[in-house]
Amino acid sequence: MMIKRLALATLGCLTLSSALANTPEVPDPALYRLDQLQLMQGFPPEPDKRVTAGNYLLNFPNLRWAFHHMRELRPSRAVTRGSGPVSVLPRGDDRRAEIEALSFIGPDGKTGNFADYLDGTYADATLIMHNGKVIYEAYHQGMPEQNPHILWSVTKSFTGLLATQLIHEGLLDPDAPVTRYVPELENSGWKGATVQQVLNMTADIAYNEVYGDPQSDVLKYAMAAGMAPAPHDYPGQLTLTDYLPGIAAGPGEHGRDFVYRTVHTEVLGWIVRRASNRSLAELISQRLWQPLGAEQDAYLLLDAIGTEWSGAGLNVTLRDLARFAEMLRNQGQFNGQQIVAPEVIATITAGADREAFKASGRDFMPGFSYRNQWWISHDADGSYYAMGVHGQLIHINPTTSTVVVRLSSHPYASSAVTMPWTLKAMAALADHLR
Template identity: 65%
Template structure:
């Protein structure tokens, strides 16, 4: 099989379900999980079966597969342990007010917050203010206790842990990547620092364009094991083999920001080398057991047992809210300082906004990228973790607000959801502004 044909075949089976335009999207009500009846029956009907080859396409398969990923891929447990579950206090009286909140969309249209959630194919959303749950909603048919894939929100977990290790003196941000990973001496990361990997300003010969069937992200997804690999595929079939094959880019390291998941895979490799722990074990010991989570999480693995550090964490909505609230509180949660306040503050400082412009992400005006987090630089100092198909953590420190969202949007790129999310979240912040703690 020719290389172009291989990429064309695998494109429909892995990460890249990014084709299409908004006008072609299905009515969200027509693809409700409870109506689809996917993987029901013994055996399921042929047109209701989902395998690893079809977990992304055809749509609406993701509405089932995004919260059943461990049934399709190898995974490693992130145990909650035997600690008591931390309480998420409830605040009464805001649910309907939030659902009915109206805002002006990017094309001048009026939309309610509830319509925004439906139109972005939300599987679950939880909103907190000052530590109390104001709003919690799940798409009908989505199990509340089944972990959902976070995609690139995973990066922000890894970036936070790296920032903490820097604060503890266990990781040197100015050190060369190859000082930790000599396996990359002949790769595009030669001469790059750990900080440049954290901020994605190291330049490598790698493209991440979800709607391009010839993009390097397809090779990455095959190496990670995000779908069946054709038997005659000539490329790398695991992450440790793939990363050293990525060549240098045309620019000097540190000149501009360009979003590339392979940077996070390198960062995950560095953390495993520095700590002697798997990524799953690191998240478990440093975060999951301390947060008082309700459920185990898990991480998806490549064929050699390496976690997808840039995409593979699966957690429940309420446990994601606990993590986000801990970050909002400067690392303190469940009666302990889990992450240092200095680490959180370093992330919140943000990165170089001029360097960010090189990425062409016009749907995030004024943003920067710092240690695997998206920094809005808006008047409230909001910052975010984002994942394809609509995954989000949004933290507004000024208003004391956290929103976590799990979604299965038919189109991968955040360019589809952010133009609605930015005004929706601004309106939500204004609604909640000034409420008593």
């Protein structure tokens, strides 16, 4: 029974598959304000108010507290901001009331406003920049602004960006076989796959992410990473580097179809660490956080032997996430520096095969492709996204010079629940700000 409960919770946390059938009505977020839940209050907290590594995914609303306290639940490694000055995040006119009143027709055919959208997607914190200036910053439902918040799969886009920069610098060959960098995968499903196929998630492996299946591979991945506790008699691998080599080849061929699989990013993280001879935390710190002039250290969650979760484990504050996104919108420039090469941004935003994307079954993202761990919309504005389960979001619209970052704790994990609303909301915001 415990395995089944963990499967339902953990699969919900990690899987970005097609929409849940007959999704129950989402509870009113006002009933679950962080500042009223009283979780982890008192010395010691009352038993029914305790959030642990074993229950933070099992019992909603525990995740509302956990998502900005993850280093208290799991081992972590600091992504240091260094000793340099904090960069200025320029401020424009406060347009919060105007933006929250912005109305649009949702995917359900009903008219709502931007405030309803944020409320309905369980936003914990939201920041919007336009023409390089902050015009909206809000911490919802009692979210403390100083707390780093887990990004879940937005982490993948950081890993993909770093890999693309290493390719630009000649430190990583996208056409090389994965096994050139990680020979430990010689007998795995990644044999014969290239680095680029891993970047685009078109390498075919025998790995599934299926809701509600207690035998799903994603649960095995979660226990290997330490996201979910393993039962005392669990016979599987309990570290990422033990687990990944055991994943077999899929029935198809490498490079044909896009299928979203978190373990591809864990392999990519392994490749990036080998190519750079640096940990992921060091790379983010040295190449991003320090030159960005971040306000606070970030951190990455770890498995039992200190391997970072390359596909899910980054935790950052809202304003620092906005600095990162604004740097990308500005072609890699921020804080008076060229932090990422403009060719890297161009490579990512060019997108990939939209026909290959259709194999993913993500009908709620029509016309998209997936390139180097980023979601490319191919819309008229050239907007692109980084996304994580439970509503984590980076949205960059180059045409309207807009950046939106959102941290969330939606009760349902799948992007199929929130993304249809996000697409409508971002289109309305773009039209309003043109």
